[in-house]
Amino acid sequence: GAVVSQHPSWVICKSGTSVKIECRSLDFQATTMFWYRQFPKQSLMLMATSNEGSKATYEQGVEKDKFLINHASLTLSTLTVTSAHPEDSSFYICSARPRSRVRGGTDTQYFGPGTRLTVL
Amino acid sequence: QKEVEQDPGPLSVPEGAIVSLNCTYSNSAFQYFMWYRQYSRKGPELLMYTYSSGNKEDGRFTAQVDKSSKYISLFIRDSQPSDSATYLCAMSEGYGQNFVFGPGTRLSVLP
Numbered sequence: 001g002a003v004v005s006q007h008p009s010w011v012i013c014k015s016g017t018s019v020k021i022e023c024r025s026l027d028f029q030a031t032t033m034f035w036y037r038q039f040p041k042q043s044l045m046l047m048a049t050s051n052e053g054s055k056a057t058y059e060q061g062v063e064k065d066k067f068l069i070n071h072a073s074l075t076l077s078t079l080t081v082t083s084a085h086p087e088d089s090s091f092y093i094c095s096a097r098p099r100s101r102v103r104g105g106t107d108t109q110y111f112g113p114g115t116r117l118t119v120l
Numbered sequence: 121q122k123e124v125e126q127d128p129g130p131l132s133v134p135e136g137a138i139v140s141l142n143c144t145y146s147n148s149a150f151q152y153f154m155w156y157r158q159y160s161r162k163g164p165e166l167l168m169y170t171y172s173s174g175n176k177e178d179g180r181f182t183a184q185v186d187k188s189s190k191y192i193s194l195f196i197r198d199s200q201p202s203d204s205a206t207y208l209c210a211m212s213e214g215y216g217q218n219f220v221f222g223p224g225t226r227l228s229v230l231p
Contacts, residue, residue, distance in 0.1 A: 042223075043208070043223040044208070046218075046221075049218070093164070107169075107214070107216070108166060108169045109154075109219060111163035111164045111166075112163050113162055113163045114161070114162060114163045
């Protein structure tokens with residue numbers, strides 16, 4: 001259980017185009033989904049937090065007009081990188097927090113496999 | 121001082137060794153503690169989660185939380201080359217609160 005998928009796993013695009021990345025929780029409902037960015041050999045950098053049906057909360061320094069996040073349902077969130085540039089090339093990872101607590105009553109996030117974006 | 125600190129490594133051990141990975145934190149309000157394993161170019165995978173202080177064991181993995189010292193550990197027994205990855209600790213104050221991740225420790229288990 002607790003599987004999160006991301007699509008696509010790898011995308012190459014030209015500078016100036018927009019790219020949409022999907023994040024789905026396959027076997028649970030997620031009240032909150034998170035989007036992270038990770039550069040090689042560096043830790044996760046939280047970009048934004050999204051709750052179903054409401055606007056995303058962006059971390060300081062993250063351009064909300066460039067990284068559009070939509071959380072339309074309890075199982076789907078999308079990240080759209082608009083007018084992508086080479087400096088946006090990175091590994092983007094989503095995670096989802098289950099709606100109900102996992103057994104044992106604690107709180108956690110489940111991560112997707114990540115999407116590698118290369119902007120030429 | 122960062123909220124969560126973790127030795128970045130790399131940590132190299134021979135196969136079969138016991139590995140100890142650690143995180144220290146400054147926020148005494150943290151109650152939920154997690155360990156994730158991340159292979160290169162993959163998303164993090166949840167290994168262990170614990171609430172408050174104490175130990176939790178799952179196969180070759182043991183998670184330990186010492187809230188009085190603000191210190192958490194992950195022990196890996198009989199380490200295998202397949203354990204080579206980056207290990208991230210994460211913690212939160214309570215259900216629904218934001219998570220704070222450590223920077224990760226890179227582990228290499230040599231055959």
